[in-house]
Amino acid sequence: MRRDVMIREAGATPVDDRVPDALVGAAAVIVEQVAGAGRLIARVSGPGARLLLEPPLIPWGRRPARLVEALAVRGRTERGAAGRALDHAVAALVPAVVGRLARLVPLTELIQQSIELDVLVAGVDLDAVAERIDLDAVAARIDVDSILDRVDLTSVARERLDLNALVRTVDLDAIVSTVDIDAIIDRLDLDALAARIDVDAILDRVDLTNVAKERLDLNALVRTVDIDAIVRTVDIDALVRTVDLDAIVSTVDIDAIIDRLDLVALANEVIAAIDLPGIIRQSSGSLASETVRNVRTQSIEADRAVERAIDRFRRSRRYRSDGQLPGSAAT
Amino acid sequence: MNARHPIDPASTMPENARVHQRHGAGIVSRLIAAGIDLVVVVCLLVAGYVGWSVALFILHTRTFGFPRPSPLLTMVAYAIVAISYLTITGWVNGRSYGQHVMGLRVTTQRGNRLQFPHALMRSGVCVGFPIGLLWVVVSRRNAAVHDLLLHTRVTYDWTA
Numbered sequence: 001m002r003r004d005v006m007i008r009e010a011g012a013t014p015v016d017d018r019v020p021d022a023l024v025g026a027a028a029v030i031v032e033q034v035a036g037a038g039r040l041i042a043r044v045s046g047p048g049a050r051l052l053l054e055p056p057l058i059p060w061g062r063r064p065a066r067l068v069e070a071l072a073v074r075g076r077t078e079r080g081a082a083g084r085a086l087d088h089a090v091a092a093l094v095p096a097v098v099g100r101l102a103r104l105v106p107l108t109e110l111i112q113q114s115i116e117l118d119v120l121v122a123g124v125d126l127d128a129v130a131e132r133i134d135l136d137a138v139a140a141r142i143d144v145d146s147i148l149d150r151v152d153l154t155s156v157a158r159e160r161l162d163l164n165a166l167v168r169t170v171d172l173d174a175i176v177s178t179v180d181i182d183a184i185i186d187r188l189d190l191d192a193l194a195a196r197i198d199v200d201a202i203l204d205r206v207d208l209t210n211v212a213k214e215r216l217d218l219n220a221l222v223r224t225v226d227i228d229a230i231v232r233t234v235d236i237d238a239l240v241r242t243v244d245l246d247a248i249v250s251t252v253d254i255d256a257i258i259d260r261l262d263l264v265a266l267a268n269e270v271i272a273a274i275d276l277p278g279i280i281r282q283s284s285g286s287l288a289s290e291t292v293r294n295v296r297t298q299s300i301e302a303d304r305a306v307e308r309a310i311d312r313f314r315r316s317r318r319y320r321s322d323g324q325l326p327g328s329a330a331t
Numbered sequence: 332m333n334a335r336h337p338i339d340p341a342s343t344m345p346e347n348a349r350v351h352q353r354h355g356a357g358i359v360s361r362l363i364a365a366g367i368d369l370v371v372v373v374c375l376l377v378a379g380y381v382g383w384s385v386a387l388f389i390l391h392t393r394t395f396g397f398p399r400p401s402p403l404l405t406m407v408a409y410a411i412v413a414i415s416y417l418t419i420t421g422w423v424n425g426r427s428y429g430q431h432v433m434g435l436r437v438t439t440q441r442g443n444r445l446q447f448p449h450a451l452m453r454s455g456v457c458v459g460f461p462i463g464l465l466w467v468v469v470s471r472r473n474a475a476v477h478d479l480l481l482h483t484r485v486t487y488d489w490t491a
Contacts, residue, residue: 296360296434297348300487303357303473310468 344489348434353442355473356485360433361464367429372413379408410458417454422447426488436488445483453481 053065060066101107157163212218344352380398388395400408420427425444426436437445437453445453456463456477463476470479478484 292432293345293348295363295432296489297345299360299363299433300348300351300357302359306358306468307473 348487348489351487352489353486356433356435356467356487357473358465358467360435360487361467361475361485364427364429364433364435365461365464367432368413368417368427369429371428372409372416375412375416376405376408379412413458414451414454417457418447418451421445421454422450430485434487434489435485437483437485440482440484449481449483453477453483456480 053068054063380400384397387398417427421437422445424431425438430436437450439445439449460476466476466479467473472484474484
């Protein structure tokens with residue numbers, strides 16, 4: 001069977017290769033036949049050889065097998081020594097030979113032409129290989145800085161990262177607690193920043209009344225105010241004109257105020273201030289006696305009576321001339 | 332409180348009189364004042380007549396007799412005394428005695444006291460045409476004829 005296969009394979013080879021192949025095939029047949037003969041001889045001579053090497057009734061130390069064993073031991077020793085000497089020779093020769101070959105033979109091109117790397121790699125269990133790699137050591141050897149210099153991290157972050165989801169996972173409180181806010185504030189141009197703030201809009205949203213009540217020490221604040229300067233700028237006259245003094249006075253307990261006044265002393269001061277004796281002298285000196293007053297008053301009333309009579313007379317004359325009722329409007 | 336303040340004369344007036352101050356005086360008040368002034372002028376004439384008689388008695392004791400002035404002399408004397416009286420009182424005090432009693436005052440239309448020529452002309456018209464006072468009745472601003480001619484007015488004024 002194997003021979004038929006070999007013959008078919010030999011038939012498929014080019015004609016130029018038939019001669020050597022035939023020679024090799026003949027040698028193989030010979031070796032096979034010799035090996036078969038050897039195995040036959042060994043099978044036939046096996047019992048005789050065992051009897052010869054280990055004859056019965058002879059002690060173990062004097063049997064020929066003992067001699068063979070001793071020779072085998074000596075042979076292994078010599079083979080080991082020869083192996084070690086060969087190793088030394090190979091270790092000395094192979095690098096030189098390989099170096100020489102490397103200079104003489106373009107190994108890279110030879111490998112690229114001769115080996116299907118894709119097929120080779122496809123057969124490799126990369127997972128198993130990766131498991132065997134010490135990635136920490138590999139990573140330690142990588143120059144990360146040079147890699148980062150060549151990468152546009154901004155575009156990578158924009159295109160590949162869900163920044164919102166990333167930020168949601170961040171403990172911002174912990175981060176902020178580590179920040180030196182004073183140093184940041186020292187670096188800020190607060191004036192320019194404040195100039196950009198719409199203070200009016202902020203104030204519209206703030207309940208300043210509550211803020212003032214809860215946060216301000218109004219008493220301390222008022223103590224620092226120059227109230228005299230403020231009062232000098234106030235138009236008190238205009239302010240007082242807006243006050244409903246009648247309503248205020250109606251709430252005042254005037255009786256209590258009068259009870260607290262020394263009216264006698266006040267009257268004495270008023271009399272001294274207005275020169276009451278002078279008034280009395282003037283009244284008597286201007287014939288303002290009761291009789292003269294009555295005459296004057298009566299004469300004034302008589303004057304008004306005459307004027308009213310004249311007015312009625314005029315209206316009645318006008319009525320007679322115009323045909324209208326007295327006091328009615330003209331139509 | 333120790334400083335003396337000027338007296339407000341209106342404070343001593345009755346309430347019903349206070350509202351009429353500086354308003355034009357009516358015919359009744361002015362007639363009464365004119366009557367008082369007439370009495371004053373008559374008194375002055377009588378005083379003059381008595382004085383004239385006393386002088387004659389002293390100078391001509393044996394032949395003394397009361398003087399009998401003619402009506403013309405009497406009228407001239409009346410006119411002189413009346414005009415002098417009204418002119419001096421109106422110029423100096425702004426009112427005659429009769430007007431003083433009745434609480435009246437003579438002023439210009441602007442409320443100023445009369446100057447001497449103004450007072451003299453007004454007195455002359457008053458004495459020469461006394462009936463003109465009755466024009467106050469029909470005048471809407473209580474003006475007599477002499478007030479209309481000389482642009483004066485008579486108002487209630489109870490102050491001294």
